[in-house]
Every structure is written in C-alpha cells, then in structure tokens.
Amino acid sequence: MANLMATRPPQPWPAPTAGRAVEATVRLPGSKSMTARALVISALADRPSTLGHPLRARDTELMAAGLRAMGQQVSTLDDERWVVRPQPLTGPAHVDVGLAGTVMRFLPALAAQSGGAVTFDGDPHARKRPLGTLIGALNALGARIESAPGGGLPLVVHGAGALPGGEVTIDASASSQFVSGLLLAAPSFTNGVVVRHQGPPVPSAPHLRMTVEMLRAAGAAVDDATPNVWSVAPGRLAGRAWEIEPDLSGALPFFAAALVTGGRVTLLGWPRGSAQPVDALRELLHRMGGEVSLGTGGLTVRGTGKIHGLTADLSEVSESTPVIAALCALADSPSRLTGVAHIRGHETDRLAALARELSALGAEVTELPDGLEITPRPLRGATFTTYDDHRMAHAAAVLGLAVPGIEVTDVACTAKTLPEFPALWSSMVGSGTAMGE
Known part of the structure; x- marks a missing residue:
C-alpha cells in the first residue's frame, strides 16, 4: 500500500481566486x-x-x-x-x-x-x-x-x-x-x-x-x-x-497579485543596493500599470486593477517570463515578449508550455522563436499543467486570482525554490496578509 501511495500522482491544487484587493506584507527566503x-x-x-x-x-x-x-x-x-x-x-x-x-x-x-x-x-x-x-x-x-x-x-x-x-x-x-x-x-x-x-x-x-x-x-x-x-x-x-538578499524572482508572483487585484504588496528586507535585476523588473511592472517604490519598509508594488499589455525584451529577466505572460493574458491590450529563446532549455520548454496552457484558458497566443505574442481574450477555468516547473505554477496562481476554476496539476513543484509558496499564496489571498518567516 505504501508503494502505491508513493506513486500516486499529485492532487490538483485549486488556485485561489481573489474576492478583494490584496494588501500583503511578505518576507521571503533568500535569493x-x-x-x-x-x-x-x-x-x-x-x-x-x-x-x-x-x-x-x-x-x-x-x-x-x-x-x-x-x-x-x-x-x-x-x-x-x-x-x-x-x-x-x-x-x-x-x-x-x-x-x-x-x-x-x-x-x-x-x-x-x-x-x-x-x-x-x-x-x-x-x-x-x-x-x-x-x-x-x-x-x-x-x-x-x-x-x-x-x-x-x-x-x-x-x-x-x-x-x-x-x-x-x-x-x-x-x-x-x-x-x-x-x-x-x-x-x-x-x-x-x-x-x-x-x-x-x-x-x-x-x-x-x-x-x-x-x-x-x-x-x-x-x-x-x-x-x-x-x-x-x-x-x-x-x-x-x-548576507543573502530576498529572492526577487520568487517575489514576482506576489507583486503580480497587486496588479491583478488593484492591491498592494510589500517585500520586507529589500536592500538599497542589489545584485539582482530590480530596476529592470521595476520598469516592467510600471509599464504594465503598477507603481513600484523602495522605502524603509521594503520594496512595494501597488496596482490599479488595470493591467496594460507591452512590447518587451525579457532577456535580462528571463525567469520572469511565465508570470509576465500570465499578466499579459489579463491585460487590456496585446503584448509581444521577446529575447527569451533560451528558456526553451529550462525546466521545460517554457515558451511552448506557456503557449499551450494560456491557449487552453482562452487566450490567443502565438509562439515566436524567441518569445510569445499574447492577445487577451475572456479566460475560463481549466486544468493548468506545470511540467514540473515552479515558474509555470507561479503563472497559474497569478491567473487564478482573476479566473475561477483553474486547477494546478502539481503545485508541489514550487519546492524547487520556495517550498512555502502554496501556504503563503493561500494565506495572502484568503486573509489579505501573507507573512513568510
């Protein structure tokens, strides 16, 4: 019986849908x-x-x-x-x-x-x-x-x-x-x-x-x-x-929640000077409709509830592609994301996987040699396959904030970089506050 249990596939995770603007303060592990x-x-x-x-x-x-x-x-x-x-x-x-x-x-x-x-x-x-x-x-x-x-x-x-x-x-x-x-x-x-x-x-x-x-x-x-x-x-x-900085890539789904719900998310403990590409990410979030500020309390992103499409070269922040693509599927205009041909060789072929899963939800997606063209359409709930890729699970969670009925095939794959992700995410959406210690 134990062996049978060990080989049983993971149960789908219902991505929580936000009923209100997220107001959250998050402390994440190191980069x-x-x-x-x-x-x-x-x-x-x-x-x-x-x-x-x-x-x-x-x-x-x-x-x-x-x-x-x-x-x-x-x-x-x-x-x-x-x-x-x-x-x-x-x-x-x-x-x-x-x-x-x-x-x-x-x-x-x-x-x-x-x-x-x-x-x-x-x-x-x-x-x-x-x-x-x-x-x-x-x-x-x-x-x-x-x-x-x-x-x-x-x-x-x-x-x-x-x-x-x-x-x-x-x-x-x-x-x-x-x-x-x-x-x-x-x-x-x-x-x-x-x-x-x-x-x-x-x-x-x-x-x-x-x-x-x-x-x-x-x-x-x-x-x-x-x-x-x-x-x-x-x-x-x-x-x-x-002294290891908080993980910026791991923070992106939480920042995206502010854009999707018109809320505010603060990442505690962010340093004034960083070795991570915070400026590039700040610019992307700003262009999509967010307000990004760095203060004594940490790095804060505020949203209006409206997300703008964009044309962007993501080569410097390629890890952000799945979550940015999820935001583009919820945007008010088409997007063109390029410069990331190399992410076909990541945990999975992320471009092919994103094209497949976003299309299954109803988005219009064209796969490019080095990126994606995404035209927003009304989205529907469906099973979202992660391909054992933590960034795909992050994208699904972001989409689930606005689209009821999204089930993530294997949210446990987020343990690759943030084992606490499912609990932190559910806490944030459910209570409006998420604290990871």
Whole structure:
C-alpha cells in the first residue's frame, strides 16, 4: 500500500481566486542565485564562510549536498545561518543535480579539480538541458569529462587535482550559467581562466554581473572591461560572511497579485543596493500599470486593477517570463515578449508550455522563436499543467486570482525554490496578509 501511495500522482491544487484587493506584507527566503554562488565560492575559500538568510529549497539543498559529496563541510541545520568549512575536493562521489541548472553547471568545474571520479545525474528532464558548451570548455581547459551521446547528463568528471586553465571561447547564448560555472572556479585554476563569448547575446546578464560582483567580494581579480570577455586571475578566495538578499524572482508572483487585484504588496528586507535585476523588473511592472517604490519598509508594488499589455525584451529577466505572460493574458491590450529563446532549455520548454496552457484558458497566443505574442481574450477555468516547473505554477496562481476554476496539476513543484509558496499564496489571498518567516 505504501508503494502505491508513493506513486500516486499529485492532487490538483485549486488556485485561489481573489474576492478583494490584496494588501500583503511578505518576507521571503533568500535569493536562489546568490545562495548557490555563495556556496560554491565558500567551498573554494581559504577559511570558513557563513550565509545569512539563505534560501532553503530543493535547488540549494542539492547544491549543498553536491559539495558535501565532494568532501566539503556544509552545515545547513540553522535556517538563518549556513556554514561552509572548505576542505580539499575529493572523489569518487555522486552528485544529484535534480533539475537545477546551477548544480549541473557550477559543480563540474570543481569536480574536475577533485581527487577522483565524480558522476552527475538528475531528474529525467535534466538530461535534456544543454550542457555541451560547458563540457567542451572544461575539456579545453584541462579537464576530462565523459558525457551522454547528446552532450549532457549523465556525466563522469575525472578529477585530477589542479587544472592548468587558460583561454577558452564559447557560445553562451543558451545560458549565462555556462560563463558563471567557469568563472566561479577560475581562481583555483593554475593559470586562471579567460572566457570569450562568441554568438548571440548572453541572456540573463544581471546574473553574470552577480557572479563577477560576488567573486570580487571574495577577493578575486576579475576583469570584465571588454564586452563578452571575462578574465579571472588565479588566487585563493577569502572566506567571509555573506548576507543573502530576498529572492526577487520568487517575489514576482506576489507583486503580480497587486496588479491583478488593484492591491498592494510589500517585500520586507529589500536592500538599497542589489545584485539582482530590480530596476529592470521595476520598469516592467510600471509599464504594465503598477507603481513600484523602495522605502524603509521594503520594496512595494501597488496596482490599479488595470493591467496594460507591452512590447518587451525579457532577456535580462528571463525567469520572469511565465508570470509576465500570465499578466499579459489579463491585460487590456496585446503584448509581444521577446529575447527569451533560451528558456526553451529550462525546466521545460517554457515558451511552448506557456503557449499551450494560456491557449487552453482562452487566450490567443502565438509562439515566436524567441518569445510569445499574447492577445487577451475572456479566460475560463481549466486544468493548468506545470511540467514540473515552479515558474509555470507561479503563472497559474497569478491567473487564478482573476479566473475561477483553474486547477494546478502539481503545485508541489514550487519546492524547487520556495517550498512555502502554496501556504503563503493561500494565506495572502484568503486573509489579505501573507507573512513568510
């Protein structure tokens, strides 16, 4: 009976419909992107590091577990303060990447400098996510990596201690994580690393800036003065205390609730200066009809109940595409979203999935090679498939605020980055106040 229960598909989650304007104050966990980078940098440092207010979610737990598998001491017992005590990288080991791009793209460079073979594998869809560019680059820098015939998972990284490093040219247009994965480990290469990008623009540029800023904060010498070239000198990184910012991508569905319902949502604890693309997101929300302000109480978004369509290049904030697309389906005019061809290689093909699910609700959607055209139409309730993708579940929840009868196939997939999402969301819609501690 237990086995039968374990394989039973998840029960659909009825997305709550808002009966009034949402007035909410939200405290969210730390940024996934910052937590992942801080863990990797700390593992290569010269002394212990701490992470204040990190994100505890599936992706970051898998990152911590992957580092432990390679010999690092990573304590995550305290939700508010994780501790990393760096040790020599060891093997043999096995790393479960789940569906996390950060784990599958940040840890192979460390594994290549370990003392043995390290295998990488993950969820079934993880084997479809692009990795060939990173594997080729690491092999060119002195690593020895065996991959599946398609150039992805499963991998075997044959650790051989310190690697020579040097210069490498790649096409990182499929993911900025290819560059970040090389840069984060670059100080530990004997000769450092120079990465040159040739190809269409690298997406998610703010995440690359975050990588560079965090490396510099740990003492790395990084030269990014030449466009599409990053040079990292060899040298030991410094252990330090990292204060992880609240997760901006995780906050977006809550901010969207203010636009949909004509309410107000405040994200507590937002810093004056941020490594995340807050300005780009603020501009998008403003153009769609929201008012965005940063005060002593946090980052606040106010809506009027009217949502405007827009034409926008989302390449810098590609993680926002599903929720922005949901808002566009509720807007008062058509929208054209572009610059996000690379999100076809995320947890699912997000463009195809959004086109399919929004159309099923009644929207008029045209799938573009690098985006979507969305013409609002009267929407109806229906089952909304998530494809094991947390951002798809966020989009469905936003639509459900205005469209009764939307059932989300697997809201539990939000545990990838915010396990508390269903409870926080239901509390916010039901009571008008959501507090995540």
